[in-house]
Amino acid sequence: MPNYKDSINKIKPGLEKAVAFFKEELGSLRTGRATPALVETVEVECYGTRTPLRQLAVITAPEPRMLMIQPWDKNSIKEIEKAISSSRSGLSVSVNGDFIRINIPSLNEETRKELVKNLKDKMEEAKASIRAFREQAWKEIQEGERAGLIREDDKFRGKDELQKTIDGYNDKLAQMGEAKEKEIMTV
Numbered sequence: 001m002p003n004y005k006d007s008i009n010k011i012k013p014g015l016e017k018a019v020a021f022f023k024e025e026l027g028s029l030r031t032g033r034a035t036p037a038l039v040e041t042v043e044v045e046c047y048g049t050r051t052p053l054r055q056l057a058v059i060t061a062p063e064p065r066m067l068m069i070q071p072w073d074k075n076s077i078k079e080i081e082k083a084i085s086s087s088r089s090g091l092s093v094s095v096n097g098d099f100i101r102i103n104i105p106s107l108n109e110e111t112r113k114e115l116v117k118n119l120k121d122k123m124e125e126a127k128a129s130i131r132a133f134r135e136q137a138w139k140e141i142q143e144g145e146r147a148g149l150i151r152e153d154d155k156f157r158g159k160d161e162l163q164k165t166i167d168g169y170n171d172k173l174a175q176m177g178e179a180k181e182k183e184i185m186t187v
Contacts, residue, residue, distance in 0.1 A: 004150055004158025007140040008165055011133040015169045018133070022126035022173055026180045029115055029122075033183070034061040034104045038091070039069070044083040046076050053080060057100075069100040107184075115184045123177045127170060134166045 027037030040054035053059065057071040057080065069084075071077055081100055084093045091102050107115070141158045144150035150158070 004141045004144070004154055004161065007137045007144070007158065008162050010140075011137045012165070014133050015130060015165075018126055018129040019169060019172050019176075021129075022122065023176060025122045025126075026119070026176060029119060029180060029184070031107070031115070031180075031183045031186075033064050034067045034102070036061060036067065038104075039067065039084055039087075039102065042083050042087050044076070044079050046079045053083070056080065065104045065106070067102040067104065069102070070098065071100075074098055112184055116181055119177060119180055119184065123173055126173050130166060130169050130173070134162060137162050 024037075024041075027035065028041060036054075036059035040052065040059055042053045043050040044053055044056055046056060053069070056073070056076055057069045060068045060070075062068055069080060071080055077095055077098070077100060081093050081095055084091060084100070084102065091104065094101050094103075138159065141150060141155055141162070145152060145155040
């Protein structure tokens with residue numbers, strides 16, 4: 001006989017994916033420090049297809065404000081440079097032999113505030129995704145109770161447990177967001 005725990009367990013993979021996606025989104029937010037996540041998802045037109053940069057090169061951060069990109073195929077340097085320059089990252093790219101060097105400028109106060117605003121938008125999107133999963137599970141629990149598969153007291157127990165689960169995932173998002181905001185605002 002199905003119970004409310006089945007409905008909650010069914011949405012957990014989706015909740016994990018929402019948190020993982022948010023974490024990836026945070027990595028792409030620029031801070032004052034160089035991190036490979038800033039450029040690794042940039043799509044490069046190479047070999048007739050659009051390929052993420054992380055599949056074409058080694059990306060390292062040898063200094064706090066510099067990224068070094070070493071393509072596996074030296075012939076793709078121009079395409080990589082073009083893709084990074086045309087991305088909306090505002091990063092300055094220079095080719096240095098077999099390497100691409102990216103200097104990360106320090107952020108001014110206005111840019112920091114804009115990044116925090118962007119961070120809050122991304123967090124709200126992640127929370128909306130989590131709310132959608134909560135609604136899906138709650139609807140399933142209610143339908144189970146109406147069909148006689150779940151007792152009424154189990155329905156309310158399920159509602160409480162579902163909310164605890166959702167609160168746990170929202171807390172993860174909040175902690176990740178606060179850490180990123182602190183990183184952005186650190187001069």
